[in-house]
Amino acid sequence: MNPAGDSLRRMDASRRVAALREALLRAGISMSYLAPDSVNNPDLFDDHVDAAVRSFQQSRGLIVDGVAGPDTLRALTEAQFRFGDRTLALVEGQQPVRGDDVAELQRHLSHLGFYYGHIDGEFNVRTRYAVAELQNNLGIPGTGVCDQDTIRAMARINRAISPSQAFALRDYERLDRSTAALRGRLIALSTGGSELASPHAVDRLTSQPLTEALVAADIGRRVERILREFGAGVASRGSALTGVVGDGETVPSLSLDLHCDWLDQQAASGIAAFYWGLPGTGEPRSPIGHRAAILLMKELAARTGMDSLGVHGRTWDTLKLSGIPSVGLDLGYLSNRGDAERLADPVFRQTVADSIVIGIQRLYLLEEEDQPTGTLALDDVFRFNPAQEPEDRRVAGL
Numbered sequence: 587m588n589p590a591g592d593s594l595r596r597m598d599a600s601r602r603v604a605a606l607r608e609a610l611l612r613a614g615i616s617m618s619y620l621a622p623d624s625v626n627n628p629d630l631f632d633d634h635v636d637a638a639v640r641s642f643q644q645s646r647g648l649i650v651d652g653v654a655g656p657d658t659l660r661a662l663t664e665a666q667f668r669f670g671d672r673t674l675a676l677v678e679g680q681q682p683v684r685g686d687d688v689a690e691l692q693r694h695l696s697h698l699g700f701y702y703g704h705i706d707g708e709f710n711v712r713t714r715y716a717v718a719e720l721q722n723n724l725g726i727p728g729t730g731v732c733d734q735d736t737i738r739a740m741a742r743i744n745r746a747i748s749p750s751q752a753f754a755l756r757d758y759e760r761l762d763r764s765t766a767a768l769r770g771r772l773i774a775l776s777t778g779g780s781e782l783a784s785p786h787a788v789d790r791l792t793s794q795p796l797t798e799a800l801v802a803a804d805i806g807r808r809v810e811r812i813l814r815e816f817g818a819g820v821a822s823r824g825s826a827l828t829g830v831v832g833d834g835e836t837v838p839s840l841s842l843d844l845h846c847d848w849l850d851q852q853a854a855s856g857i858a859a860f861y862w863g864l865p866g867t868g869e870p871r872s873p874i875g876h877r878a879a880i881l882l883m884k885e886l887a888a889r890t891g892m893d894s895l896g897v898h899g900r901t902w903d904t905l906k907l908s909g910i911p912s913v914g915l916d917l918g919y920l921s922n923r924g925d926a927e928r929l930a931d932p933v934f935r936q937t938v939a940d941s942i943v944i945g946i947q948r949l950y951l952l953e954e955e956d957q958p959t960g961t962l963a964l965d966d967v968f969r970f971n972p973a974q975e976p977e978d979r980r981v982a983g984l
């Protein structure tokens with residue numbers, strides 16, 4: 587007999603029970619009298635520990651026997667890590683990292699269309715290749731190491747993107763990494779040019795015939811003036827699209843194409859928005875353009891009172907711009923008396939311009955900063971674009 591040796595083994599066993607309790611808690615097993623500080627003797631493998639072990643085994647598809655054997659302890663070890671707790675990498679000459687965090691990473695990669703293997707919780711070669719491909723699509727170094735920068739990027743895009751939109755990862759990452767400010771952005775702006783005059787109204791500001799060219803150009807100038815007040819750059823779409831990233835040059839954050847409509851049907855009236863997508867199904871091919879179109883349409887309909895004709899996917903070349911979310915806006919029918927009379931009023935055109943700018947601002951707000959449709963005022967936008975004092979734009983713009 588070796589009383590000293592027996593005592594050490596008993597102490598080791600008791601420490602293992604206390605560690606087992608902690609491991610079960612970290613693995614998500616919630617049970618009364620399991621936490622070491624909730625019982626008189628945390629070193630005792632009592633009925634509560636037995637029930638917790640069985641519950642864990644059941645959740646992992648293990649043999650439910652209440653025995654913390656090698657398989658159960660291995661699964662417990664893998665369950666100690668949550669996604670984001672540690673950097674995940676494949677190190678040559680070492681066993682692959684395993685854990686619930688790796689399984690969660692594989693699920694994210696599978697959701698985004700980069701990982702096609704089993705969700706086995708092992709950071710193997712296939713997982714490393716999937717991480718590197720994701721990183722390349724996000725515009726960050728494709729190291730294949732899932733570090734904190736990669737984890738943060740994945741957290742941002744997973745809030746907004748669906749599996750069918752994985753091709754837009756770089757656009758979503760660029761949007762989500764940016765600030766809420768309009769200041770420093772470049773907005774591309776183009777306007778319709780038809781000279782067909784409305785038979786129902788003339789421009790109240792200039793007494794000129796009311797044409798698409800006049801209305802769209804005037805609203806475009808008002809939008810440009812407000813955006814510049816907030817520090818944004820505005821360029822005609824033809825010149826803006828020649829920019830490249832780097833050396834101080836930039837590409838537009840958003841492209842807008844403003845038009846009025848015309849139809850030989852007096853009943854045709856209202857406003858509509860268009861994005862790059864499939865006409866039949868409405869599937870967005872530019873998810874950010876789709877979101878911008880929705881926000882712009884909501885603000886325009888709420889603030890102008892004009893009929894909303896909805897948001898529509900189209901394959902027009904004006905919307906299919908490489909890497910640039912684009913929206914086309916039809917701002918009413920000049921062939922309709924009601925629409926024409928409204929668009930002839932410069933005060934109404936200012937309301938349209940205000941609505942467009944607020945819709946653009948909402949595109950860049952974080953979820954917790956966004957406001958209900960129709961409630962954000964232009965003066966509120968200064969909160970996201972400080973350093974300049976507001977002025978009475980509505981009067982000055984007439």
